[in-house]
Amino acid sequence: MNRRTETKSLDTGQLTAHPHPDLVELNWGVFYLYHANTISGTTSVKLVSKPNPPASSIFSTKLTHSELSQNMSSHKANAGLFFLANFLLMTDSLIGIGQSQENTHITNELLNGTVWVQTALEHDILCRQAYQLADIRLQQALEDERWTAAIEQTANFEKLPPAVILDVDETVLDNSPFQARLVSENVEFTTEKWITWCKESQAEAMPGATRFIKQVSQKNIALFFVTNRDASVKDATIANLSRALDMPVAPEQVLCKNEKPEWKSSKTARRKYIAQTHRIVLLLGDDFNDFTYIGKVSTRQRVKKGEPYSQYFGTKWIQLPNPLYGNWEKSIYGFNYSTLRDEKLKLKYELLETKQQEQNKTGRD
Numbered sequence: 001m002n003r004r005t006e007t008k009s010l011d012t013g014q015l016t017a018h019p020h021p022d023l024v025e026l027n028w029g030v031f032y033l034y035h036a037n038t039i040s041g042t043t044s045v046k047l048v049s050k051p052n053p054p055a056s057s058i059f060s061t062k063l064t065h066s067e068l069s070q071n072m073s074s075h076k077a078n079a080g081l082f083f084l085a086n087f088l089l090m091t092d093s094l095i096g097i098g099q100s101q102e103n104t105h106i107t108n109e110l111l112n113g114t115v116w117v118q119t120a121l122e123h124d125i126l127c128r129q130a131y132q133l134a135d136i137r138l139q140q141a142l143e144d145e146r147w148t149a150a151i152e153q154t155a156n157f158e159k160l161p162p163a164v165i166l167d168v169d170e171t172v173l174d175n176s177p178f179q180a181r182l183v184s185e186n187v188e189f190t191t192e193k194w195i196t197w198c199k200e201s202q203a204e205a206m207p208g209a210t211r212f213i214k215q216v217s218q219k220n221i222a223l224f225f226v227t228n229r230d231a232s233v234k235d236a237t238i239a240n241l242s243r244a245l246d247m248p249v250a251p252e253q254v255l256c257k258n259e260k261p262e263w264k265s266s267k268t269a270r271r272k273y274i275a276q277t278h279r280i281v282l283l284l285g286d287d288f289n290d291f292t293y294i295g296k297v298s299t300r301q302r303v304k305k306g307e308p309y310s311q312y313f314g315t316k317w318i319q320l321p322n323p324l325y326g327n328w329e330k331s332i333y334g335f336n337y338s339t340l341r342d343e344k345l346k347l348k349y350e351l352l353e354t355k356q357q358e359q360n361k362t363g364r365d
């Protein structure tokens with residue numbers, strides 16, 4: 001397959017911002033700004049010529065991983081930057097491939113997951129199923145004073161009042177509109193955007209969450225929300241929980257990250273804190289970190305480290321689905337939060353298991 005990538009040099013006078021944010025205009029045509037990166041004042045961009053409408057054709061699923069990564073590794077993205085000294089022009093041979101294949105799209109990695117969360121009956125069922133299972137396990141837990149869901153809780157807990165601990169995001173609150181914004185604007189997650197979303201207090205409750213939480217509350221079982229939202233958005237989070245759950249939530253029920261010096265990303269210290277006064281009967285979360293801390297380890301190590309806890313799955317630890325983000329994804333890029341979008345994509349391609357013959361596989365160790 002004939003495919004060329006051409007490197008050319010421009011001065012900034014040859015480039016004009018286009019009214020559409022995904023497009024740039026050169027003096028010989030309009031191009032998609034595929035991605036751009038500025039290093040030491042010089043911006044490199046990848047452009048694709050535009051016979052097609054926005055959101056189509058520059059990314060071909062027929063591109064191999066190595067071809068993709070070759071370009072991406074040397075030219076990182078920051079779409080929207082128009083001051084450049086040189087650029088990569090993906091030539092007609094690539095465009096031709098894009099037009100000739102069925103599966104050719106500009107896509108966003110969050111698109112499928114976000115649409116699934118927002119529309120799929122199956123997502124709804126999984127959430128409700130989790131909370132219905134929690135009903136059953138809660139009843140069992142209440143009848144067995146030896147039952148504790150927290151591995152941090154090791155002794156003298158039998159007579160303590162019971163408590164349920166829930167994570168917040170994608171466990172109680174559905175932040176898929178925030179993800180939908182990232183997709184629709186084709187921008188990366190930033191803490192600033194996340195904080196803005198949190199302060200809006202707009203998230204609705206996950207399917208099944210309100211019913212379960214109200215029921216727990218009516219039984220006078222303590223409820224704690226242990227979240228890695230930063231303490232700076234605690235008030236907004238309380239307001240959001242109260243509105244979405246249609247019940248008052250008190251400040252002492254919400255334990256945010258950094259609220260105390262020892263309350264870090266690991267939730268262990270917060271579970272220990274609650275375990276001093278309560279028998280923790282259930283943990284509900286969408287991330288394994290909501291149950292126990294297994295460190296910043298690789299994807300494969302995560303699976304291994306989870307195995308010893310299998311007796312907790314579906315009994316004392318209730319897992320909700322989250323295809324959008326989480327430590328499962330962070331582990332793919334080594335918890336390096338500055339990893340660029342293209343590099344993340346490359347790493348995900350490397351993890352694909354195709355069951356092809358060994359000689360045809362790429363990027364597997």
Ligand SMILES: [Mg+2]
Nearest residue numbers: 167169170286
């Ligand atoms: Mg969560």
